[in-house]
Amino acid sequence: MSSSLHKLSAVGLKSLPSGKHEDGGGLRFVRRQDGTTAWVFRFTIHGRRREMGLGPYPDVSLKAAREMATEYRQQAKRGIDPIVKREAEKREAIRNLHMLKEIAQDCFEARKAELKGDGTAGRWFSPLENHILPKLGKMPIAEVDQVVVRDTLAPIWHEKAETARKAANRLNLVLKHAAALGLNVDLQAVDKARALLGKQRHEAKNIPALPWQEVPTFYASLGQGITELALRLLILTGVRSAPIRFAKPDQIDMEARIWTIPAELVKSRKGVTGDFRVPLTDEAIKVVEDALHHGGEVLFPGQREKPISDMTMSKLMRDRGMEARPHGFRSSLRTWAEETGQPYEVAETTLGHVVGNAVERAYQRSDLIEKRRALLAAWADYVTGNGGADVIPLNGVQR
Template identity: 45%
Template sequence: MGNLTAVGIKKAGDGRHGDGGGLELHKSGDGGKWIWRYSFAGKRRQMGLGSYPAVSLAGARKERDRWALTISQGRDPITERAAAKAAAKAEMERHDPPLEQLALDVLEARKAGLRREGKSARWLSPLERHVFPKIGRKPVSTIHQADVKAALAPIWRTKHPTAEKAIQRLRIIFRQGKLMGFECDPFTIDAAQHMLGQVIHEAEPISATPWQELPGLFERLADRGSVASCLQFMALTVVRASGCRGARFDEIEGDVWTVPAERMKGQVGKVQDFRVPLSAAALDLVERRRALGGEFLFAGPRGKPVTDASLSKHMSDMGEEGRPHGFRTSFRTWVQDTDACPWEVSETILAHTIGGKVERAYARSDLLDRRRPVMEAWGQHVTGAQANVVPLRGLK
């Protein structure tokens, strides 16, 4: 028998009350906690056995005796209990994973079809920033539409494009989770979106430098390093930043630059290498960059391609309101204003998809020869070699 009694505990004041065998009640008011002190492998340890009065004196003694038996078997009670909890948690998560873990599993299953396996597109980014901190640790079976609504409500109207991406990702995760046999229903996400309400969001177009002002900007970018040269190359080729930033000298043969499919916009497996006819101005820029050595046309200080952020920052530092991606708009507007070339030629220059699936199955030409003189005329305009060029009216 120990030193404590059930009646004695009720009458006892605050403080430590020993029961023998290392068992103590640390009492505070009408409550307290049971602590068991023991030695293992020459070290003193203490182990919590529950709170009082939820765990009675008899219950605490039973737990003490159970773990004392573990010591007699040569095992540490705290280590054993931690291992048992971890195993129980793992078993529970195997049948009902937390949202964040399920999201990682779904990404793992889908990443083969994502650009750079989902890294460049930052597939989980909207969830990591706005959802996981609030409900990422909740088992998916316990997530209610109200939980999703509460997580996204702060950004639903102020950062709606990001919130919309989060909703889309969650819908995919819940749909895939259900197919994997977990207790989660995609309707939860649909209901949360309904609760969040409708938002009329008008996307702001990317700022573009007027095509009439490009010659002046091109001249201001001259001889200002890799970032500025990359911007010049983007203006001349109207290829997206992802294609230009990683441009390599071995991708250029003659006057044709072949952009690998992995740097083109679109789903993996649904985009192809894209040939770009280089104007005389673009080829001149390539040769000037080649003289500097290296494998990339536009390498930063550490030999890696310049970054997206550095391109936008450079234009901002110059006081230029247009964005790098806006060069594509500048070109398209030039085509419209000058009636420069047929629609299908300009769309192919921009690497846009033309026609339906059946039409594309038969019309497989990339119009390289028709694009070449257009890009030459555009290059002359951008560099100021010839103002207001209107090429190829005869090709209509």
């Protein structure tokens, strides 16, 4: 052993007075006036004198301090700054300790602006919250690999194929968000998990729709209750259920016969933002007037004056033994429009779909509201039997 190293002894450390005590090779033991202690390693790198703390005594023993000093001394000889290297290792360790749950929440917050109602409906986050985070939420995101993803999705991969697909897609976005934050993640984990899981047996099915030829009969069977009025307006306008449920009197201009659906209730459409105007036909205005008689902050109030629930209209149809669901009336309208030769761009815009590429939309600023008004007027005439439809009343209800 060199005489310039290991000058201190483990036994003698406790009795050393205040001051700086050299062990050799750059390792120094410091006892302060207040009795606290510290190990300090002094080295020269690129002609610059530096000091780095190794921790207090006795938390760091003499043996441990010497081992660290030896390692750092060798690094300095190779031109590696031990302080810079240690800080880099700390940052990497911190990055690798980020839990999946934290990153998922941060990803959700970052995407809220592009989600309907800032994601308050919970549909974007729920696949993660219900199927990914209960098992993987507390796992460091750096440890998320194809095996744990496969094991997490396996129970629902075939039985709940669409839910599994959404959960996988959301997790993939979270991993990309983590990578953008500079975290160490496997961006291929989800794709590799899909390969391990294999092709899904379950095929996604379209929401059942009532054939357009049967819509007049169903419409004629509806009464004047809140749920039935909501279904009437949904059928007549072709909008989704959320705008119907959250419709408010102040959204409707009775004189202009236009219903303006706020942007937060409009399903995200690539390249299109803002409110969505819906022209109201004579029949639609009658429905609105009937609904206004019920009063309330919303047009179709449920319990405690809150909007009717998402399942209320579906339940009415299900209780009648129907396979079709409310959302399917959009398909009924679109098919009728196709069969009766309605202009493609007018029919698509009526449903709130984006028509044309970005360049075409830049030049086509009109929302075709008057053409859509004519289309919906023809649809209303058909639905109510005024257009020559053969309406067969159900349950003895005649309009």
